[in-house]
Amino acid sequence: EPEVTQTPSHQVTQMGQEVILRCVPISNHLYFYWYRQILGQKVEFLVSFYNNEISEKSEIFDDQFSVERPDGSNFTLKIRSTKLEDSAMYFCASTLTGFYEQYFGPGTRLTVT
Amino acid sequence: GNSVTQMEGPVTLSEEAFLTINCTYTATGYPSLFWYVQYPGEGLQLLLKATKADDKGSNKGFEATYRKETTSFHLEKGSVQVSDSAVYFCALSGNYQLIWGAGTKLIIKP
Numbered sequence: 001e002p003e004v005t006q007t008p009s010h011q012v013t014q015m016g017q018e019v020i021l022r023c024v025p026i027s028n029h030l031y032f033y034w035y036r037q038i039l040g041q042k043v044e045f046l047v048s049f050y051n052n053e054i055s056e057k058s059e060i061f062d063d064q065f066s067v068e069r070p071d072g073s074n075f076t077l078k079i080r081s082t083k084l085e086d087s088a089m090y091f092c093a094s095t096l097t098g099f100y101e102q103y104f105g106p107g108t109r110l111t112v113t
Numbered sequence: 114g115n116s117v118t119q120m121e122g123p124v125t126l127s128e129e130a131f132l133t134i135n136c137t138y139t140a141t142g143y144p145s146l147f148w149y150v151q152y153p154g155e156g157l158q159l160l161l162k163a164t165k166a167d168d169k170g171s172n173k174g175f176e177a178t179y180r181k182e183t184t185s186f187h188l189e190k191g192s193v194q195v196s197d198s199a200v201y202f203c204a205l206s207g208n209y210q211l212i213w214g215a216g217t218k219l220i221i222k223p
Contacts (some may be wrong), residue, residue, distance in 0.1 A: 003121040033210065042216055043157070043202060056209035091157060093211075099145060100164070104157040104213055 004032045004105035006092050012111045013082055021077045021108045023092030032075045033093040034067065036060070043091070049075065076109060082112045115140045115207045119214035122200075126193055127222050134188040134217045136177075136203035144205040146170075146179050146186040151200045151216070160188075160201070195221045 011020050025032050027059045034046040048055040049067055066078045075094075079086055089109050093102040134163040148160040148170070161170030166181035175190045181201065186203060200219045203214040 027136070031209070036210075043204075043211075043213040045210040050209070058210075093157075098147060100206070101159050101162050103159070105147075106156040 004092055004094055004103050006090075006105035006108050009032060009106065010109045010111070013111065015084060015112055016081050019079050019082055019110065021079075021090050021092075021110070023075045023077075024073050025075055025092065026103055027073070027092030029094035029103075031055070031095045031097070031102075032067075032069070033095075033102075034035070035091045035093065036088040037107075038088045046090075047059065055096050060083055079110075082110075084112050087112045088111060089108045115144065115201050115205060115212045117205055117212055117214035117215040119201075119203050119217050121186055121215070122218040123220050124217060125220045125222065129192045129220075132188070132193045132197075132219070134203075134219070135202055136186045136188065136214060138184050138186065138203075138205050140184075140205055140207075144207065146177070147204045147206075147211070148175070148177055148186070148188050149202045149204060150203065153199070157202070193219075193221050195223055197221050 007022045026073050037043045044048050047057045047061045064080045066094040089107045091107045092105045095102045116139045118137050122208045143204045145164045150160045161172040163170040176199045177186050177188045180185035200216045200218050202216045204211045
């Protein structure tokens with residue numbers, strides 16, 4: 001069964017450094033998403049992406065964040081200058097259509113020290 | 114705006130007990146509704162879904178019915194197992210995103 005994959009599984013970085021989180025969505029899916037979950041808290045939407053542009057973004061997704069689909073398979077989330085409060089689990093998701101179930105990757109745990 | 118409210122946890126039950134986790138929502142239009150499960154140390158897995166009023170989603174013995182009149186999507190299981198211990202999230206489809214409840218931690222004791 002096709003699945004969403006994410007790399008790395010765990011990333012440790014120092015405050016102020018740039019990080020890139022990578023995702024490979026399911027191959028025929030058209031909509032891509034990033035969510036985050038601070039430890040023990042609810043899942044928060046960051047951004048959705050369709051047809052090579054952002055469809056929707058939350059207040060969390062400020063100028064420090066960017067997304068890109070550099071080729072036909074990868075979908076990346078970049079945080080330009082990490083802060084301590086960016087420490088969280090980041091989940092990538094994809095779906096074939098915009099309003100049905102999203103399929104999630106296993107997540108990347110980002111730790112900012 | 115759209116929102117999802119779940120009962121607070123943790124919910125602690127004995128094995129073979131009946132489970133209900135309450136979920137209510139506020140939404141414009143006719144969203145799809147989902148339950149996702151997160152096992153300890155793992156990612157988010159779709160448990161079940163319902164796309165229109167009166168639909169019943171079911172999977173692995175879990176069920177939830179989309180009730181438009183009460184704006185609810187309660188999760189039920191007739192007989193829980195220790196392996197059902199996890200965090201359960203109710204979610205609805207919004208504008209190019211899923212809108213999530215806070216999650217309910219379920220603990221099943223042998």
